[in-house]
Amino acid sequence: MPNSASDRIAFDKLKAILKPYVPELYVAFDLANFYQLYCYTTRRRKKRHPFASLRAHDDGVNFRLDEFYLHPVLHAQISPELRKHVPHISAFEFQANGSDLTDQLHTELAALVKSYFDRTKEQGRAEGPVQEQVRRTGTLARHRRRVARPESATGVVVDRPGGCG
Numbered sequence: 001m002p003n004s005a006s007d008r009i010a011f012d013k014l015k016a017i018l019k020p021y022v023p024e025l026y027v028a029f030d031l032a033n034f035y036q037l038y039c040y041t042t043r044r045r046k047k048r049h050p051f052a053s054l055r056a057h058d059d060g061v062n063f064r065l066d067e068f069y070l071h072p073v074l075h076a077q078i079s080p081e082l083r084k085h086v087p088h089i090s091a092f093e094f095q096a097n098g099s100d101l102t103d104q105l106h107t108e109l110a111a112l113v114k115s116y117f118d119r120t121k122e123q124g125r126a127e128g129p130v131q132e133q134v135r136r137t138g139t140l141a142r143h144r145r146r147v148a149r150p151e152s153a154t155g156v157v158v159d160r161p162g163g164c165g
Contacts, residue, residue, distance in 0.1 A: 025037045026040070037053070056096060
């Protein structure tokens with residue numbers, strides 16, 4: 001994991017690409033070396049799907065658009081310069097210090113994420129705002145550690161702070 005501030009340049013730049021989508025998606029993880037966004041379907045069961053993730057490791061930063069392989073039209077839009085950073089179909093690899101993440105690649109990647117988000121939304125795989133929907137359906141309980149709620153002597157369930165609601 002990158003330790004110094006110079007090793008976090010690429011991670012912070014790529015995280016900034018995902019920030020505009022936070023109001024409509026659910027932030028599953030926001031750690032020092034891992035960031036992940038989920039979206040929810042508009043279907044009846046409100047299933048969650050990973051949208052994008054960002055992982056910092058010793059060799060660099062991995063920027064993954066989950067289910068990007070479902071959009072071959074977007075694959076055709078990737079420039080040859082950005083294609084050099086694609087180790088497999090849904091991920092992009094950059095050096096941790098950001099030396100290979102130029103402004104041109106950053107702009108192109110931001111436009112690619114925007115068109116990927118728009119296509120995901122068209123297919124009914126992203127419903128927003130999620131925070132309100134999660135409160136309504138109780139889906140958030142799957143993402144947190146389950147905490148048993150104690151029962152009082154009368155048999156009524158008592159909510160504890162940090163419980164699953």
